[in-house]
Amino acid sequence: MANIGLINQLKVLRKTGVGFYLDGGEDGDILFPYKYAGEQLQVGDVVEVIVYLDHEERLIATTEKPKALLNEFAYLEVVDVVAFGAFLDWGLTKQLFLPGGEMTKPVRKGDFVLVYIYLDEFSGRISSTTKLEKYVKKTTDQYAVGDEVDILIWAETDLGYKVIVDFEYSGLLYRSEVFRLLLPGQEMKAYISKVREDGKIDLSLEQVGASKLDDISQRVLDLLKNNEAARQLNDKSSPDEIYAYTHMSKKNFKKALGILYKAGKIDIHSSDGVIKIKS
Numbered sequence: 001m002a003n004i005g006l007i008n009q010l011k012v013l014r015k016t017g018v019g020f021y022l023d024g025g026e027d028g029d030i031l032f033p034y035k036y037a038g039e040q041l042q043v044g045d046v047v048e049v050i051v052y053l054d055h056e057e058r059l060i061a062t063t064e065k066p067k068a069l070l071n072e073f074a075y076l077e078v079v080d081v082v083a084f085g086a087f088l089d090w091g092l093t094k095q096l097f098l099p100g101g102e103m104t105k106p107v108r109k110g111d112f113v114l115v116y117i118y119l120d121e122f123s124g125r126i127s128s129t130t131k132l133e134k135y136v137k138k139t140t141d142q143y144a145v146g147d148e149v150d151i152l153i154w155a156e157t158d159l160g161y162k163v164i165v166d167f168e169y170s171g172l173l174y175r176s177e178v179f180r181l182l183l184p185g186q187e188m189k190a191y192i193s194k195v196r197e198d199g200k201i202d203l204s205l206e207q208v209g210a211s212k213l214d215d216i217s218q219r220v221l222d223l224l225k226n227n228e229a230a231r232q233l234n235d236k237s238s239p240d241e242i243y244a245y246t247h248m249s250k251k252n253f254k255k256a257l258g259i260l261y262k263a264g265k266i267d268i269h270s271s272d273g274v275i276k277i278k279s
Contacts, residue, residue, distance in 0.1 A: 001026040002051045002059065004119060005070030005126045010061065012045045022047065022061050032061040052094055053125050066091040070117055070126060073135075073152060073167055075185030078111045088115065088128060102129035114154060114184050136170040138199025143192045146207060153186040163190070163203065171201035178205065179243035206252055217256040220246065221265055224275055231275040234268070 068074030
């Protein structure tokens with residue numbers, strides 16, 4: 001059978017006046033319109049397609065590439081708002097429906113929203129929701145401190161930023177670990193700093209393992225050699241000021257200075273805190 005909203009490998013059964021028909025197994029034959037089929041397509045070929053229900057509840061196959069598949073999260077633009085919901089641009093000619101009952105707050109045309117794409121069991125149609133809590137999972141013991149992961153920024157909170165880890169799990173970037181503006185829908189790398197007993201994950205944008213600190217300390221040393229103003233940074237410098245020069249947290253900057261000091265690479269004047277490079 002064909003999997004709605006997912007990538008399918010389906011065999012071409014026959015050619016008709018409106019397009020090809022593909023073998024959908026238990027779901028029956030699936031229309032593959034000519035506008036999506038290449039000129040060289042022949043009966044018996046196998047094609048890679050996405051399958052969805054059209055407005056007449058027919059299964060349609062397309063080679064268009066969606067921005068996300070079924071059971072995935074995506075940051076999508078609202079292209080139309082109607083009385084019963086909204087429609088989102090997810091890369092297919094057929095827009096993705098966001099029901100009014102699945103909105104955490106009203107949306108307007110032109111807004112971007114973070115949604116989870118699911119299959120509505122009642123209608124059999126692909127739909128979406130901004131109510132993400134029930135779709136993010138709590139991790140088990142698969143992560144270790146220091147592991148690099150992909151994160152998707154979800155929302156800003158009083159503590160920091162809620163994120164989705166590896167597009168599946170719930171995580172948090174504490175405000176004290178972030179020194180730049182982050183926006184919903186941004187994707188980036190982060191590092192596991194703690195896996196909590198409740199299965200949620202604490203993260204950092206910087207890896208703080210010993211091997212990484214060596215890299216950080218070398219980066220700080222290069223910066224100090226080439227930037228006189230950076231040598232004025234000290235314990236009294238604000239986290240924002242340190243980040244402006246180094247793009248790292250104050251905590252990691254101080255650790256890097258400690259490594260450089262112990263290695264005899266720098267000296268710090270006790271009177272004014274100015275950093276001196278040793279030859």
